[in-house]
Amino acid sequence: MELKITCIPGDGIGPEIVAEAKKVLNKTVEKFGHSIQYTDILMGGASIDVHGVPLTDEAIATAKSADAVLMGSIGGDTTTSPWYKLEPSLRPEAGLLKIRKELNLFANLRPAILYDELAGACPLKEEISKAGFDMMIMRELTGGLYFGERKTVTENGVRKAIDTLTYNEEEIRRIAIKGFDIARKRKKKVTSVDKANVLDSSRLWRAVVEEVAKDYPDVTLEHMLVDNCAMQLVKNPAQFDVILTENMFGDILSDEASMVTGSIGMLASASLNDSKFGLYEPSHGSAPDIAGKNIANPIATILSAAMMLRFTFDLDKEADAIEAAVKQVLKEGYRTVDIMSEGCTQVSCSEMGDLLVERI
Ligand code: IPM
Ligand code: MG
Numbered sequence: 001m002e003l004k005i006t007c008i009p010g011d012g013i014g015p016e017i018v019a020e021a022k023k024v025l026n027k028t029v030e031k032f033g034h035s036i037q038y039t040d041i042l043m044g045g046a047s048i049d050v051h052g053v054p055l056t057d058e059a060i061a062t063a064k065s066a067d068a069v070l071m072g073s074i075g076g077d078t079t080t081s082p083w084y085k086l087e088p089s090l091r092p093e094a095g096l097l098k099i100r101k102e103l104n105l106f107a108n109l110r111p112a113i114l115y116d117e118l119a120g121a122c123p124l125k126e127e128i129s130k131a132g133f134d135m136m137i138m139r140e141l142t143g144g145l146y147f148g149e150r151k152t153v154t155e156n157g158v159r160k161a162i163d164t165l166t167y168n169e170e171e172i173r174r175i176a177i178k179g180f181d182i183a184r185k186r187k188k189k190v191t192s193v194d195k196a197n198v199l200d201s202s203r204l205w206r207a208v209v210e211e212v213a214k215d216y217p218d219v220t221l222e223h224m225l226v227d228n229c230a231m232q233l234v235k236n237p238a239q240f241d242v243i244l245t246e247n248m249f250g251d252i253l254s255d256e257a258s259m260v261t262g263s264i265g266m267l268a269s270a271s272l273n274d275s276k277f278g279l280y281e282p283s284h285g286s287a288p289d290i291a292g293k294n295i296a297n298p299i300a301t302i303l304s305a306a307m308m309l310r311f312t313f314d315l316d317k318e319a320d321a322i323e324a325a326v327k328q329v330l331k332e333g334y335r336t337v338d339i340m341s342e343g344c345t346q347v348s349c350s351e352m353g354d355l356l357v358e359r360i
Contacts, residue, residue, distance in 0.1 A: 006066040011045040012286025013296035014072025020298035020353030044074025044092035054095030068312040069279040073286035105271035107178045108139040112257035117330040121262030131238035138179040139250025176212040179244035189241035265297030265338045268304035280304040297336040325359035
């Protein structure tokens with residue numbers, strides 16, 4: 001199979017971690033008899049520096065013509081980088097929001113897994129963490145507050161800002177279907193998270209999710225209010241399988257869930273549309289403070305590449321090979337600095353890539 005992949009190295013540690021993911025992908029496709037055609041595009045600060053905008057129409061067209069997009073990370077230090085002196089629509093993050101919308105990437109999958117080998121990094125008490133956890137946050141990604149009408153006005157000398165939270169039933173239904181489909185391949189439980197005690201958009205969310213659930217009698221559905229969910233994630237994370245939620249709640253809860261694993265450098269993500277197309281990226285950010293030092297953890301990006309093989313290309317064996325290699329290096333005690341612990345061997349970003357290549 002020929003895989004057409006667009007890469008977005010991006011900003012900060014992005015270029016380093018994408019380079020390692022490419023190394024691992026190249027070895028994997030070589031081993032299994034496939035080939036890859038890569039095209040790189042600029043996004044975020046890297047694009048601002050060259051084109052004055054965080055994402056050009058040509059870059060979007062290139063991304064659209066590929067089967068999948070593999071991204072590193074975008075953005076810089078919001079207090080010191082000149083990118084943040086630009087108006088909001090020209091800042092690095094605007095490029096990310098634009099590509100999500102233009103490619104209709106409405107389903108964001110963010111796994112949060114406590115790896116046995118890294119259980120010590122979990123910040124929760126052992127009595128809680130010993131149960132382990134493996135959850136998938138399904139975040140709606142192209143609606144809600146992020147894309148509703150917004151404006152800032154002055155009325156009678158008083159400044160006022162308005163953001164709008166809108167969802168229609170179709171937007172809710174399509175993400176709910178994806179959530180139930182994925183739950184079916186996992187532990188068959190969906191926790192739908194909303195704020196139905198206050199928000200109309202949440203009441204519609206709840207009603208539509210219940211309608212969709214009727215087609216999945218084998219999957220258990222429960223509803224949870226978002227504030228309670230924030231508590232439950234630290235009190236009893238083992239209870240969750242698929243967490244299905246809207247854009248803003250998903251943004252916040254997915255950061256919380258990743259922190260609870262204690263190893264955000266390990267967490268992958270996928271953003272999918274209605275077809276097999278997807279954008280794959282690590283859950284962590286661009287870490288400008290450690291950029292260019294060859295110490296970043298490339299594993300989240302490498303696992304994102306594995307998700308790409310699985311979800312876009314249906315190459316399960318190939319994805320398994322990458323995930324097995326990751327487990328193997330951890331078992332052998334190799335760690336980048338962010339997940340380093342006593343008795344382990346500390347390695348650089350590129351050394352971690354090399355170790356994984358050897359184990360594919
Ligand atoms: C994320 C990020 C983005 C978001 C930012 C960078 C716009 O926090 O992917 O979670 O809020 O969606
Ligand atoms: Mg976020």
